[in-house]
Amino acid sequence: GTQTSRASVVFRVLLTAIHPGFADYDHDSILGLSTLGWACFVAIWLVQLVILAYGMEMVRRYEGFAGPVILLTVAALAGWMYFQANGQIAWSIREPLSGGEMWRNIFAGGALWLAIYGTLILNFCDFARSSPCRKTIQVGNFWGLPVNILVFAAITVLLCGGQFQLNGRVIESPTEIIAAIPNTFFLVLGCLAFLIVTVAVNIMANFVAPAFVLSNLAPKYLNFRRAGLISAFVAVLILPWNLYNSPLVIVYFLSGLGALLGPLYGVIMVDYWLIRKSQVDVPQLYSEDPQGIYYYSRGVNMRAVAAFIPAAVIAILLALLPGFASVSPFSWLFGAGIAGLLYLLIAKRQPHYADVSGESIAVDNVSH
Incomplete structure (x- = not known):
């Protein structure tokens, strides 16, 4: 629910960039979300249901398409931000920590990262069981985890450090970077890329597991599609935008x-x-x-x-x-x-x- 809500925010930025008149529908509030917000949320929600309706093979194809798209997009954004900042990157937003406190923060960040990925460790079999051999899993994990994470970490440093160097503001969401792009064409491309990858991450990390779990709890009544529908409706009922705020x-x-x-x-x-x-x-x-x-x-x-x-x-x-x-x-x-x-x-x-x-x-x- 939260990931779908975050994707809908990017979609709102995209629509208002294409047609500024849509912003007129973004000022009211229905259960904490504007009319435009509801339209964007439901649209992204339906797109994910369509992908899931075609089963795990469609999920695999979509994930394979989304990965390179987001990598190229954020790399291009990092390069753009680097040149905007004239090659100057801020490495800290406050007085740097040192000694034991510094190391506690470093390991604390690593521990929180581990807790987030711990969710995928537990249901990794949902994806690995379709692999043709062990080598496929090993190669995929090598490029997808340590290598991929280090590359994105470097890109994050460039983006956040460059942004802080420019105006002294800390980036709290990738959406802020997209919204700040002065060129409408590149803003639209950036929004599309972030929409594609957010949907991909959401389906893989948050949708497949509950669909399998619910269908296994009541296999006589629920198949993968029906269980996915239940999960999707729960995602709406919790009004995730209120939780995220x-x-x-x-x-x-x-x-x-x-x-x-x-x-x-x-x-x-x-x-x-x-x-x-x-x-x-x-x-x-x-x-x-x-x-x-x-x-x-x-x-x-x-x-x-x-x-x-x-x-x-x-x-x-x-x-x-x-x-x-x-x-x-x-x-x-x-x-x-x-x-x-x-x-x-x-x-x-x-x-x-x-x-x-x-x-x-x-x-x-x-x-x-």
């Missing part, structure tokens, strides 16, 4: 999200690497036999739940209570570490897993 809500949401997903990641990693030694019995994953090794207690791994709950509570307290502000950016790491350690201790003391190689089987008493 509150910086406090954003901070609490991201911190709480990391605090909950960190423990989930810790349990999954320990279970796969340390408990099961990276061995998975695929046919058993689809078995409803009460004696199956993944049946647990009516399909619920209570040991994982027992490790998740206390770790999540601790991580949320660290993330949200003002007294822990200095460590709150690290709530994802704390949650993952605590949950992983608890799960390892519980699983070692109460072994209940079948050896997928067939050499030994230990039966979970709870599942009887």
